[in-house]
Amino acid sequence: MQIVKREGTSVKQVIIIRLIAIMAAIVVSGIFIVFLGYNPVQVYSNIISGALGSKIRLKATLLEMCPLVITSLGILVAFKMKFWNIGGEGQILMGAFAATYVALFVDWLPKPLVLPVMFIVGFLTGGLWGVIPAFFKARFGANETIMTLMLNYIATQWVTYLQYGPWRDPSLKGFAKIANFPDYALLPKLFGIHIGFYISLALVAIITWFLRKTKRGFEIAVVGESVSTARYAGMDISRIIIATMLLSGGLCGITGVIQAAGVNKTLTMNVSSGYGFTAVITTYLSGLSAPRVLVVSFLFAILLQGGSYIQSALQIPQAAADVLQGMILFCALGSEFFVRYKIRFNRKNSVSSEVK
């Protein structure tokens, strides 16, 4: 057996390999489901119908898709630069924290300005949370994966502190919860879905344009490809790393604003609820392409929404969906190999025919 690098894999081949990977994921997950004592066909059909079966469920799926899309875009710009930002959770929480401050405690703003200001401070605070590791990476080469992750835990403690401490709503006796936003600080709805969803679609277009057409977007790709090339080209690498992470964390911060003002109506741990990590998967599976983020996020939203549906319909715990996610990712990661390489089985006659 011999492993050979593929010379330019055709689009058709890539699609076939990806389809095989999806099949493999379905089969492996199916084995897991059988192991749990359920019928995989029944579980899969429940996931699909739970996510797409009715207008209300489809809306719920689109609402689930929105934070995934925006967070993935944030992670994507960092990953393009080979900056392993897994601090999405913390950046989401900090964005939501800043927006909550504006929604609840800034009373001198004219009401129509409250929401826009929430978005701006949410972006900046989430971005700042991303700039901290970026600064130490740019200045000293400190490992960003662990830095961003530690900042997640710190953000979590910070929000818990606010919830149980100074921001606790005193009118709710014995229940530690931050007060709900006033109406003017909630996202308006359009066709029954809050406008965050439409913002996410617009952001896909903007980020696609930004990465493909602008000088700044090009710089990110160059730094990601090779730092030495970028340096040779005279780019200010530190500035690019820090600016990119301001954008990356800022996009995650916007997710926090949207989840707080559109779904939770206040600041809770649920505004992040794993989106920062799931987005790492969706981003990777999209092959770092912003338009494809949309497709992958939709598929994952089906999995998440369907996953919570099977919880009530078939009493399968939500955590099972996390396990499935892990398995799907393993299959996708494995399939990457077959995109880049092919295995040649050396039988005697094939060798001799090649020699000729």
Add this chain to the structure above:
Amino acid sequence: MIPFLKNAIIAGTPLTFGILGAMYNEKAGNLNLGIEGMMLLGAVAGFQVALLTMNPVLALLAAMVFGALGALIYAFLTVTLRANQSVTGLALTIFGTGLSRFWGKRLMGTVLPESFSRNFRPLSLPFLSKIPVLGPILSVFLEQDLFVYLSYVIVILSGIYLYHTRFGLNLRAVGENTAAADASGINVTLYKYVHILIGGALCGLGGAYLSLVYVPSWQDNITSGRGWIAIALVIFTSWNPYRAFWGAFLFGGLDIVGFRIQTLNLPITINQHFLRMLPYLATMLVIIIGAVRKSSSHMPPKDLGNPYFREER
């Protein structure tokens, strides 16, 4: 002070295992970000088997096997299929977290019975208390449970293995310069697999210490980021098993400062949530210090994180 230091050892023990686990991966040239996932797999498997069998040996074996199984997935994807190490490690953490939460759902709140916990009561050497001055200091290390003693043994064995055996030398060669190691006839793939699996088994043990001895009951996400702290501490302790022990001791101390400080009646009260940030803040500090002082004796294995393809040499 002595009880504090004793508790620091106990709080540091899961970290010791985690750091050693991550270290074996990295010595083989693989940056495995799945430490947290493997620790959680070991924690839940060990807890389940402990409940079923009440046998500490079987529980530890189960923890090792499940930690190693997680590592096997990682090894297959990164070594054989050459998948991206960072993303594969992340996927392993997501998978391990999900599986442990799923598996642990029915174990929530279950406390291990006294008949099992008895196996992990602190044991002390009888003559220790009779030694003046030195006795109390030694008791910090030698009045501990069997699990802690196991960590000492593994630290020392790892040191001997890495620095005084041919296998250890070969392993370091694989991590430092994979291509040269391959050229000199070392079976690179085998070395990587074996040591990634050993690393996974050690991580499993670290997780099991939490669920079997430290907590000892099941709760979601029982490791609460210790796997990630371990990855940072590998850098801090510069890939050396002895320093790994002291690093874990230091961070174990930091972990319990949060609990102790409230009983000290300080003039200023520090909110518990800020105290809980301490280990994470300290980890960041460790990363930054590690990055600033880049001396040659504190460098990672040179081929760390580089995928190796013989065909592309």
